[in-house]
Amino acid sequence: GQNIDQPTEMTATExxxxxxxxxxxTSGFNGLFWYQQHAGEAPTFxxxxxxxxxxxxxxxxxxxxxxxxxxxxxxxxxxxxxxASYLCAxxxxxxxxxxxxxxxxxxxxx
Amino acid sequence: xxxxxxxxxxxxxxxxxxxxxxxDPISGHTALYWYxxxxxxGPEFLIxxxxxxxxxxxxxxxxxxxxxxPEGSVSTLKIQRTERGDSAVYLCxxxxxxxxxxxxxxxxxxxxxxxx
Numbered sequence: 001g002q003n004i005d006q007p008t009e010m011t012a013t014e015x016x017x018x019x020x021x022x023x024x025x026t027s028g029f030n031g032l033f034w035y036q037q038h039a040g041e042a043p044t045f046x047x048x049x050x051x052x053x054x055x056x057x058x059x060x061x062x063x064x065x066x067x068x069x070x071x072x073x074x075x076x077x078x079x080x081x082x083x084a085s086y087l088c089a090x091x092x093x094x095x096x097x098x099x100x101x102x103x104x105x106x107x108x109x110x
Numbered sequence: 111x112x113x114x115x116x117x118x119x120x121x122x123x124x125x126x127x128x129x130x131x132x133x134d135p136i137s138g139h140t141a142l143y144w145y146x147x148x149x150x151x152g153p154e155f156l157i158x159x160x161x162x163x164x165x166x167x168x169x170x171x172x173x174x175x176x177x178x179x180p181e182g183s184v185s186t187l188k189i190q191r192t193e194r195g196d197s198a199v200y201l202c203x204x205x206x207x208x209x210x211x212x213x214x215x216x217x218x219x220x221x222x223x224x225x226x
Contacts, residue, residue: 004152033214035217041219042114042201042217042218042219042220043153043201043217044217045214045215045216048214087152087153089152095166096141096143096158096160096165096166097143097145097155097158097166097169098153098155098215099155100145100152100153100154101152102150102151102152103150103151103152
């Protein structure tokens with residue numbers, strides 16, 4: 001079976017740093033994705049990790065530990081427009097689709 | 111360039127009716143996916159096409175759901191005898207690569223289906 005856990009909601013202050021955690025259990029791991037989804041809109045790709053370590057892309061970074069079944073998305077210098085849901089999704093070996101968590105709804109406050 | 115488009119953006123129907131939802135993927139993308147997203151949940155996989163064939167339909171909830179992609183481009187998701195529980199946002203995604211690859215999936219804006 002497979003399972004993904006991430007916090008339901010988080011609140012952070014504009015200009016601050018926030019870390020959104022994701023833990024997963026899956027048979028045959030083949031990569032982990034983070035997507036951003038604003039209310040009423042399509043998910044948009046943020047990052048992909050398949051090897052252990054940190055991937056940095058501008059204000060956003062994503063970390064993966066395969067041995068721990070753990071990832072996090074780090075958002076720096078938060079802006080109001082970062083208020084959105086952040087979806088953790090796993091691709092497992094032999095599968096054709098992404099398995100998504102329920103998402104973390106981030107609210108950025110002034 | 112154009113992204114994934116889906117029509118209609120909203121569909122309201124009555125219980126028991128038949129509906130068709132359309133997806134136009136990004137040109138040249140061979141892989142096409144349908145997902146369903148209920149409020150407060152992540153997208154849930156329904157079916158995957160590689161070219162014209164349904165390579166994986168394991169996510170379809172029952173035989174009322176069917177999808178086609180006859181020319182390897184546009185896809186139609188068909189739902190027969192709709193039920194109130196089918197109400198959700200139906201998302202389509204396409205990717206330049208298919209099974210097992212790390213290819214990023216590009217999502218369309220979705221069709222919000224409401225079954226009364």
